[in-house]
Amino acid sequence: MRLSDLQIWTITPEIIVAIMACAILMIDVAMPERARKTIGFGLTVSTLLLAAIAVVVGQDAGYTIGLYGLVVQDRVSDIAKLGICLITAVALVYGRSYTEERNLLRGEFLALALFGTVGMMVMVSANHLITLYIGLELFSLCLYALIALHRDSAEATEAAMKYFVLGALASGILLYAMSLLYGLTGTLELAGIRQSVSGFSADDLPLAVALILVIVGLLFKLGAVPFHMWVPDVYAGSPTSVTAYLASAPKIAAFVIILRLLAISLEPLLEVWQDMLIAVALLSIGFGNLVAIAQRNMKRMLAYSTISHMGFFLLGILSGDSVGYSAAMLYAVIHAVVSLGVFGCILHFSGEGFEADQLDDYRGLSKTDPWLAFLMLLFMLSLAGVPPTVGFYAKLSVFQAVIGAGLLWVAVPAALFVVVGAFYYLRVVKLMYFDEPVAKTPVRSSAAPLESRALLTVNGLLIIGIMPWIGVIAEACRNAILLVGS
């Protein structure tokens, strides 16, 4: 056994972020109060950027197994890690002043955010059930703590509590499923599981139980109906900067574990899980869109919107071929970028003692702050899937995949609910552009740091689908998935 056999460089980004997270914790203690915020924050963002550079430098066009089968590096993990690092960094920049005003921008916040990022990246790299579970738990535990960090807020505490209890239940289910899988196949490595599972008949009962438990565990993390109950409470209860963090990058990580576990390792059971996912996906799309209409709270509305978007994401997965998987990957990336932008807008609009989380707060925003209103308009149109925004292309590719898989009857109700969904997205536009402003609404987007506003503008421009990046990303997703498939 030699050190070089470990192929340790496959997890360089994870190592960088983990070490820096520990360092930031210690530096935070040693630093004077005033310098903490700037230096700590700067270090955190540079760490994420450094990790992103490390991903790009160490990118692997092939398929490398590292740490004796515990981790894997391929195109999918590279793209996912790059996305996670960049999106997390941007989310932190957006949330900086918000977090600072609520006196949350301390070493713990930054370290937890970084550790959570490590968790996501480990999930992405996992080639082994244990690695996968460790990544998932590391991320979840950080998130519980991040939500609860706002100790004075009853809502935040309640949200953290609920999330923790339900998350524990889901983790238990997932862990139980893994133990069953291990018992049935005798291996924890994903490739080995696939090999072994293809020997089973499709109606083998223990294997089916294991599969269903895996699905339930994964669907909980995704927030699909009926395992979605935590989503609205957590989105609404968390500090908005944390919501921005948990609503964006984790969707990419979730895609990768679902791809590796369900779509690759358990692909021989496609017939079984496809039907279940169809039911769950349609329920999520219908339920999410319906309930979102009744919300008056912006963050809750976006939570239900996310539930419905996860339904669309599942449509890509359940198509069960490389077209579907790459559509789902594209959907996850685009949804992460759009969510980032939406919460970025809310963060820029909110201020000290003003959460900007009620729909009524947005009345007449176009008159008081046209820049922000226009960006919000772009994000809302993208969420609704209106061309030429990227949201349209994401939905289009998913629908193409579903129809290509011969599931036209699934695509039709999904498309109808897009129309229902358009209502509440356009309501925000209507409030901003056609209603009179409420006098007391403070306008502070111009008070936010310049770099943050510039980033948000770039984020908004990315949403216009005629930008070339969408083609680049779609191509990259397609190639990455094709590589995994072979």
Place this chain on the structure above:
Amino acid sequence: METVYLLIPLVCLAAAVLVGLAGQWLGRRAAHSITIGAVAMAFVLSVVVAVEVAGGQRFDGSVYIWAVSDGIQFEIGFLIDQLSAVMMVVVTFVSLMVHVYTIGYMHDDPGYTRFFSYISLFTFAMLMLVMSNNFLQLFFGWEAVGLLSYLLIGFWFERESANFASLKAFLVNRVGDLGFLLGIAAILYVFGSLDYAAVFASAPQHATETMTGILGSQWRWLTIICLLLFVGAMGKSAQVPLHVWLPDSMEGPTPISALIHAATMVTAGIFMVARMSPLFELSQTALSVVLIIGAVTTISMALIALVQNDIKRVVAYSTLSQLGYMTVALGASAYSIAIFHLATHAFFKALLFLAAGSVIIALHHEQDMRRMGALWKRMPVTYLTALIGTLALVGIPPFAGFFSKDAIIEAVALSHTPGAKFAYVVVVAGVFVTALYSFRLIFMVFHGPSRLSEDNRKHARESPWVVTVPLILLAIPSVLAGLVLVGPTLSGHLFGESVMPIDGHGINGYGATDMLVHAWVSLPLWLAIAGIAVAWILYLRSPHAASRIANRFRLLHEILIRKYGVDELYERVFADGGQALGRTLWKFGDRLIIDDTLVNGTAKLVGRLSGVVRSLQTGYVYHYAFAMIIGLVALMSWFLWT
């Protein structure tokens, strides 16, 4: 030569676009110079083409493929033969005369440049129509001239009556165009091609094909196609019962009445049927319908002209009646004679309209003949040219109209199409009525006591040279066109193979001299002279005789004044009925079913559903966990079940 063909319509288009877009900036002088230059160039080139065609040259080909769909090519193409060459010369000549005349007529109009742009564009559209070698381009030209007609009737759009008239013209033409479009669709369906040559070549093979209609009745495809195409022709050429728009179109400026509503556009239907003669020849049913519709139009419209007092309306009803003559000729399979009459009519009717316009400007837009009279001394040029036009219209030898009208009457006499006997009686009687109303106009306007208003009495004088020169130039062909063209037409040399030849009628081979000699022993000429005599008695010798007759036959007079009640009928049934139907559909279909039930109903339902489902989110952790467990159990039992 292809470049020349392309140049003829495009030069008009270019002028129209240039003047239309930059008219304000170019100014009035440049605007009329550019368009007149373009149309003059088109005319010269058309004459060149006509000479080439007379020398035996023929062209049929596409210049541009617009689209290919399901193996069918949609092309821009030209078919240049004797028929299109004659039409091109007529169209560009009349258009040129009207362009020049417009300088005088529209002199004080604020829409001066817009007007020139429109008439140039019209010339382009009309040329595309007559030069086409396929049905698609024919339809394009057909619709484009219709659009320009609409725009020009409503040229004085601040007048309510002009708007009404333009809308009426447009809507009535919709009816005809629907038939035309269906006819083209049927051609595409049966023949699988839109190319004239291909369709005509395979027409005999499809002659006996039938389709099954309602109650199992069998319909010959060709009859259906011809009838549908003729519906289009009825709309454009204003045949009964789609004639109602043409009299109202006189709301447009007079040059337009001359160009569009007398000489060119309204004859597009006649041209189209002549062009389709290989198809019509195969369906006797269709020919019979054409013949009877034409005959009814001829006499009924001529009778209305007797009671009109508006100078332009008399000429308009005369146009309708003459279009009926052409349609009768088509129905009698005498296509070349129909086109012959079309050409002579284009000259003398444009002349009459422009002469009427000359009177109208001299009298400061007075159009009522009862306030005219004795103008021949004040306006000698207008009087003489109008007299020439009228003599041509009435059919006095050797003026142009005599030859073409007499040829039609002879052709109908020899025709075997069912209904030809009726048509013969009608066209012969029509000669008398035509003479009567034409000379009524001449006598009321130019002779008798002066009934001018005080103001006009002082100022009325001859129009400027831009008005009189076109009159004189149009008077020349009104005199000569018949004499020159009748021989070649009847011998078949003029049109060659471009329309179906008039075999078996026994009149091919007649020459101008034969007709001139024969006229004095035939009925029509004496009827015409009788008509003139009666007009002289009624309107000059004993001026009160007319009103006494009107009183005696009050019912008949009233029917004619009310134009047989067709306008009222259409307004009641179609306009009011259409509005009522629309209102009902709006109330029940749109508002009740679509708006209230489907759109707002679904929205309300979704909203209510959303409220219900929302209450599932109780906020209790154990409910949340319970939902997860239920989901788990549901998935498990699903697997066990299936």
